Amino acid sequence: MRRIAAITRNPAAIVLIAMLAIAGCANKQTPNNPGDLGLGGAGSATPGSSQDFTVNIGDRIFFDTDSSLIRADAQQTLSRQAQWLNQYGTYAITVEGHADERGTREYNLALGARRAAAARDFLVARGVAANRIRTISYGKERPVAVCDNISCCRRTAAPSPC
Amino acid sequence: MMKSLTNLFKIGMLAAGLALAASQPARAVLEIDITQGVVEPLPVAITDFVSSDAIGQEISAVITADLKRSGLFAPIDKAAFIETVTNPDVAPRFDDWKVINAQAIVTGRVTKEADGRLRAEFRLWDTFAGQQLVGEQFFANPTNWRRVAHIIADAIYERLTGEKGYFDTRVVFVEETGPKNQRVKRLAIMDQDGANQRALSDGRSIVLTPRFSPNRQEITYMSYESGQPQVYLLQIETGQRELVGNFPGMTFAPRFSPDGQKVIMSLLRDDGNSNIYTMDLRSRTTTRLTSSNSIDTSPSYSPDGNRVVFTSDRGGRPHIYVMGADGSNPQRISFGDGTYSTPVWSPRGDLIAFTKQTGGEFQIGVMRVDGSGERILSSGFLQEGPTWAPNGRVLMFFREAAGGGGPRLFSIDLTGRNEQSIPTPNFASDPAWSPLLD
Numbered sequence: 001m002r003r004i005a006a007i008t009r010n011p012a013a014i015v016l017i018a019m020l021a022i023a024g025c026a027n028k029q030t031p032n033n034p035g036d037l038g039l040g041g042a043g044s045a046t047p048g049s050s051q052d053f054t055v056n057i058g059d060r061i062f063f064d065t066d067s068s069l070i071r072a073d074a075q076q077t078l079s080r081q082a083q084w085l086n087q088y089g090t091y092a093i094t095v096e097g098h099a100d101e102r103g104t105r106e107y108n109l110a111l112g113a114r115r116a117a118a119a120r121d122f123l124v125a126r127g128v129a130a131n132r133i134r135t136i137s138y139g140k141e142r143p144v145a146v147c148d149n150i151s152c153c154r155r156t157a158a159p160s161p162c
Numbered sequence: 163m164m165k166s167l168t169n170l171f172k173i174g175m176l177a178a179g180l181a182l183a184a185s186q187p188a189r190a191v192l193e194i195d196i197t198q199g200v201v202e203p204l205p206v207a208i209t210d211f212v213s214s215d216a217i218g219q220e221i222s223a224v225i226t227a228d229l230k231r232s233g234l235f236a237p238i239d240k241a242a243f244i245e246t247v248t249n250p251d252v253a254p255r256f257d258d259w260k261v262i263n264a265q266a267i268v269t270g271r272v273t274k275e276a277d278g279r280l281r282a283e284f285r286l287w288d289t290f291a292g293q294q295l296v297g298e299q300f301f302a303n304p305t306n307w308r309r310v311a312h313i314i315a316d317a318i319y320e321r322l323t324g325e326k327g328y329f330d331t332r333v334v335f336v337e338e339t340g341p342k343n344q345r346v347k348r349l350a351i352m353d354q355d356g357a358n359q360r361a362l363s364d365g366r367s368i369v370l371t372p373r374f375s376p377n378r379q380e381i382t383y384m385s386y387e388s389g390q391p392q393v394y395l396l397q398i399e400t401g402q403r404e405l406v407g408n409f410p411g412m413t414f415a416p417r418f419s420p421d422g423q424k425v426i427m428s429l430l431r432d433d434g435n436s437n438i439y440t441m442d443l444r445s446r447t448t449t450r451l452t453s454s455n456s457i458d459t460s461p462s463y464s465p466d467g468n469r470v471v472f473t474s475d476r477g478g479r480p481h482i483y484v485m486g487a488d489g490s491n492p493q494r495i496s497f498g499d500g501t502y503s504t505p506v507w508s509p510r511g512d513l514i515a516f517t518k519q520t521g522g523e524f525q526i527g528v529m530r531v532d533g534s535g536e537r538i539l540s541s542g543f544l545q546e547g548p549t550w551a552p553n554g555r556v557l558m559f560f561r562e563a564a565g566g567g568g569p570r571l572f573s574i575d576l577t578g579r580n581e582q583s584i585p586t587p588n589f590a591s592d593p594a595w596s597p598l599l600d
Binding site for chain 1: 342343344345347368370371389390391412414415428430432433434435436457459460473475479480501503504517519544546547562591592
């Protein structure tokens with residue numbers, strides 16, 4: 001379920017993952033704070049590294065079900081990202097748009113694309129050059145979290161894989 | 163043209179073994195009305211075709227399986243047969259078949275020609291009228307023996323229901339292997355009964371939503387192979403691939419027009435919304451059909467090519483709309499609770515199949531083209547993507563059970579009562595039914 005940003009070539013690429021707060025569990029307010037996501041302790045990565053981006057800035061934001069509106073907590077993450085990207089200008093960034101499997105394939109491809117565009121537009125509005133940002137939608141392909149049973153998606157307060 | 167066709171010739175009617183009362187077709191006596199909601203399967207006796215090896219029995223087994231899975235026929239256990247057919251040129255002893263309530267009898271013979279071809283003959287008999295209903299023979303390359311069986315099953319189906327069959331057809335789909343978060347997806351093709359499965363792509367790129375051309379051995383599908391998800395064409399026999407159009411962004415949700423000359427699909431706009439376009443495969447010209455600030459996708463033509471049904475969330479949530487083939491006059495046709503997507507126009511023109519999400523379930527249903535008469539055929543944890551059999555009587559779709567690990571293919575007829583699983587060695591999704599082969 002962990003998808004860590006990777007440096008591929010020069011200019012180094014990092015990946016931002018824009019996805020749904022998993023599978024009908026939107027009420028749980030999936031955290032957008034990287035520490036809460038278990039992505040490692042702050043400060044353990046070299047500043048300006050892709051690991052720094054993933055661990056200290058946060059490489060993913062979450063959306064409500066069927067929505068591509070940037071939530072308030074996601075705005076905080078994206079603002080940190082914009083600041084970081086403006087500081088480290090050699091990185092190109094890929095914004096991946098995802099949707100969970102509780103939707104049909106073609107619509108979710110479009111929904112993932114709309115989420116990626118929303119994240120990109122937010123970054124551009126915060127000063128990141130548009131030509132540094134590539135977007136791609138995976139729809140419900142490559143789920144970041146696998147959630148394939150009823151209990152996982154029931155809206156309860158009980159702990160679940162979501 | 164497909165390769166196997168050159169090896170498969172229908173030779174025409176066999177002379178009836180009995181005098182046929184030409185002015186009094188036995189159809190009045192023996193016919194299944196499949197327009198009714200509940201159909202009692204017709205008891206039929208499908209005898210082993212006479213042959214010097216196992217092929218006669220094998221062909222009978224394929225015919226039997228086809229007819230049984232249609233839900234309209236109840237093939238009788240061979241152990242109950244009284245007469246053993248040794249000469250299919252003469253009429254069966256009808257009294258022996260009346261005793262076991264066989265309403266119809268299928269007899270046949272398979273022989274090898276001097277040139278190596280297979281010669282298959284069959285006759286369909288009306289037991290209670292004491293008449294031959296159909297008699298035909300075929301020559302085929304022996305490797306095509308299953309097609310011969312499917313063609314015979316189609317002839318039986320057509321004679322007894324008055325509608326075209328769908329057994330001599332194939333299905334393209336996406337074969338899925340590996341864990342869910344690293345799923346490998348390959349294009350694959352098989353006969354409609356799950357036989358003769360083979361892969362059409364190597365699995366290095368995610369591939370989605372293959373759909374058949376109405377008149378060529380060609381499919382259109384979406385692939386991530388360029389890094390940008392885009393729509394391609396694939397020649398099934400040669401493996402030749404081609405990008406459809408030269409669009410700047412993601413293209414997806416492709417289908418052919420009924421004349422096979424155009425591909426209709428969605429194009430992602432820079433603002434994150436998606437609109438519907440067509441590309442003419444000859445002139446390469448592209449035409450924009452929708453321009454709403456919303457997601458417009460899953461377009462599907464009416465069989466006459468005059469209208470297009472599609473999914474849009476222009477009203478807030480995904481619903482089904484119908485517009486003219488030029489994009490004119492879009493009208494919403496789905497109004498129930500929940501969301502509606504993946505609309506597919508029936509080959510008969512009378513119905514739209516769809517996926518509906520409501521109450522935490524996914525449903526496969528049909529409605530008339532004006533949105534009236536909605537009927538849910540199947541409900542489940544996760545299922546979507548209906549595709550029509552070419553006679554418009556059966557739908558195939560894919561379903562994943564809760565905790566099931568991956569999707570499988572199922573078919574269901576319009577009564578909603580005859581659900582069948584389609585056997586595939588691996589997980590399978592995104593089925594698309596071919597037209598009848600010819």
